[in-house]
Structures are given as structure tokens and as C-alpha cells.
Amino acid sequence: xxxxxxxxxxxxxxxAAAIAGAVLAAGMTAFAGSAGAMRQAEAAYEYGLTAxxxxxxxxxxxxxxxxxxxxxxWSARLVPVNAPADPVTGAVLSRADITSPDGVVFSVxxxxxxxxxRL
Numbered sequence: 001x002x003x004x005x006x007x008x009x010x011x012x013x014x015x016a017a018a019i020a021g022a023v024l025a026a027g028m029t030a031f032a033g034s035a036g037a038m039r040q041a042e043a044a045y046e047y048g049l050t051a052x053x054x055x056x057x058x059x060x061x062x063x064x065x066x067x068x069x070x071x072x073x074w075s076a077r078l079v080p081v082n083a084p085a086d087p088v089t090g091a092v093l094s095r096a097d098i099t100s101p102d103g104v105v106f107s108v109x110x111x112x113x114x115x116x117x118r119l
Contacts (some may be wrong), residue, residue, distance in 0.1 A: 050074065051098045051106040058096050058110060073101025081109065089113060 054076055057067035064076035081093035091113050098106040 047100050047104060048106075051100070054098050055096065055106075055108050058108075064096070068098075075099045078110070 050071060054067050054071065054074060058064065058076065058078075064078055068074045068076050076096060076098045079095045079097060081095055083093050085092045091111055094110045094112060096108045096110055098108070100106075
């Protein structure tokens with residue numbers, strides 16, 4: 001081996017190791033980011049399910065206070081929608097604002113028939 005080629009094998013191995021380390025670090029960063037995004041998506045899904053459960057309780061006729069019973073930190077309130085009652089059926093609209101413990105608000109429109117039942 002000529003004298004000017006001494007040390008090239010070690011240099012090439014170190015460069016290859018540095019490249020492999022950089023690729024591995026980038027892959028681990030991407031994996032950690034996707035795991036965090038997956039946790040956020042799961043939390044949003046759970047919030048959506050809880051809001052739907054509270055909505056179903058409101059539709060069954062429970063008051064907002066009773067509808068959120070058992071869901072710590074959640075709240076619900078009914079707000080009348082400024083629309084005239086249907087002249088034929090007497091149906092009116094209400095908006096239910098369902099708020100999660102960290103302030104995410106889910107809004108749903110509820111229809112009440114002329115005798116106060118929610119549809």
C-alpha cells in the first residue's frame with residue numbers, strides 16, 4: 001500500500017459511521033414526533049366520544065348539569081338559537097355548548113318539538 005493511502009480506511013469508516021448516526025438520529029426524531037401526534041389524536045378522539053355521550057344525555061332530556069355528571073371537569077350549557085319557532089310543529093332550536101376540562105368547546109344544535117321533547 002502506498003504511503004499516501006495510509007489512514008483512508010479509518011477515515012472512510014468514521015465518515016460512514018457519522019452518516020449512519022445522522023440518519024438514525026433523523027429517524028428517531030421522526031418516530032418521536034409521530035408518537036406524539038398519535039397521542040394527541042387519541043386524546044382528541046376520546047374528547048369527541050365524551051362530547052357525544054354528553055350530547056346523547058342532553059338529547060334524552062337531561063339538564064346540562066345532569067348530562068355532565070360523572071365527567072370530571074366537563075360542562076354543558078344550552079343557548080337558545082335566535083330563530084322563530086316552526087309555525088306548524090312549534091319546534092325550536094337550541095345550541096348545546098359542551099366544554100372539555102382544558103377548554104375545548106363542542107357545539108351541537110338540538111331540536112325541541114312543540115311540547116319540549118328533544119329530537
